[in-house]
Amino acid sequence: MSEDAQDVVLIVEDEPAILMVLSHYLADQGYRVLQAENGEQAFEILASKPHLDMMITDYRLPGGITGVQIAEPAVKLRPELKVIFISGYPQEIRETESPITLKAPILEKPFDLDRLQELMQEMLS
Template identity: 35%
Template sequence: MQEAGLTVLVVEDEPIIRFALVDALEEKGYCVLEASNVLEAVGIIGKVEHIAAVVTDIDMPGGLTGLDLVEILDKSQHQIAVVVTSGGHGPDGLTLPADARFFSKPYHFDDILFALRSTIAAKAKLMKKRRGFRLVRA
């Protein structure tokens, strides 16, 4: 699967981490949207039709966490692949969808890129089976 044209939403409140991840994704050809908290992310998801994946941190300002965002996506946006990151939480005890990926900070950008490729491909295949879903490039 080629990354060119696929849209990824990065939800990260730490600007340096967000900017670095956005740069890494754009270098690989992704169209990248940014949000610094969950409310911004939900607003973007409500306006942009073809988001292939969301990369979100867990701890966020504003009252909602990245886990809240994952729950929202799991209930209403089944076609969006999810990658979760955290510097303060480990994967133990987290309730994530079976197809979501988790990375502790600091992470390697190559690991995130690989996870995106594999989760987007798996999600597209699953959605196609479920209801004729077709991955649309922006």
């Protein structure tokens, strides 16, 4: 992948260890990684970065906001944005009955990093 052809991925995850592992892994795979630890940071990035290919977001986040509440307006503003939810509580995501949860994959924590990479490649190709 050439430097200017990198896919840009926003990871929204409040657990520092998980955020670090995902960020390092995806950067090593050739992705340009942006990080947010909460909804506020995610919305700042979404508002300030003109180009994003994918968002990987936890469901339960601090401050009373969920990954679904971040993803819904993000996809309205950027219909081409791909979303993957990650959560230890995947049923909670499905129970929101948000239209985005019918399309976006949900990976249950803990998940295999190679499975995440395969899913990302399928969605971005």
